[in-house]
Amino acid sequence: MTDEDNRVGQYARRVGEILGLEPETLAMLELAGSLHDVGKDMISERIIEKPGPLTDAEWEAIRKHPELGEAYARGEGHPEDVGDWVRHHHERLDGTGYPDHLEGEEIPMGSRIIAVLDAYVGMTSPRPYRPPIPAQVALEELEHAAGKHFDAQVVDIFVRLVRANL
Numbered sequence: 001m002t003d004e005d006n007r008v009g010q011y012a013r014r015v016g017e018i019l020g021l022e023p024e025t026l027a028m029l030e031l032a033g034s035l036h037d038v039g040k041d042m043i044s045e046r047i048i049e050k051p052g053p054l055t056d057a058e059w060e061a062i063r064k065h066p067e068l069g070e071a072y073a074r075g076e077g078h079p080e081d082v083g084d085w086v087r088h089h090h091e092r093l094d095g096t097g098y099p100d101h102l103e104g105e106e107i108p109m110g111s112r113i114i115a116v117l118d119a120y121v122g123m124t125s126p127r128p129y130r131p132p133i134p135a136q137v138a139l140e141e142l143e144h145a146a147g148k149h150f151d152a153q154v155v156d157i158f159v160r161l162v163r164a165n166l
Helices: 005-017 022-036 039-044 056-063 065-075 080-087 107-125 135-144 152-164
Strands: none
Touching: 005 022, 005 107, 005 152, 022 065, 022 080, 022 107, 039 065, 065 080, 080 107, 107 135, 107 152, 135 152
8 A cells, every 4th residue: 555545544534534434434434545546556567657648458457446456355354345435436426437337326435435535645646647736726626526526525524624734
């Protein structure tokens, strides 16, 4: 797990606390947040670290990481929810996400939480193909996608948390 993965897990736990989730659920949420991208470890580093646009075949490989992560979580004996939340962290409320094209409430709440935090950490972290985006710009992007791609309640909670600490 990377520092980015751990940040997603810690942020997920904090959002879950504000939502009033039970302690056992909070622990699973932090674990799932930390494991959400473990499936990328099973994808060629050449693809993960590519500094330019991905080909269709490379995108297909990247889109398999949630399923690979779910298999890893289950293989390690983690609770079923952890695997489910990892699998569905790239679903979008409008059904355009992957791997199962779930919509709205079909997406587990744990996955909806992780999706927002993964997007924020991804935007604010450097990538081989771009520098990090400023936190304020990333928050605006989340707000713009709230209710379409991301759970609006989760976005609202997280944006308030970050802005209180800026």
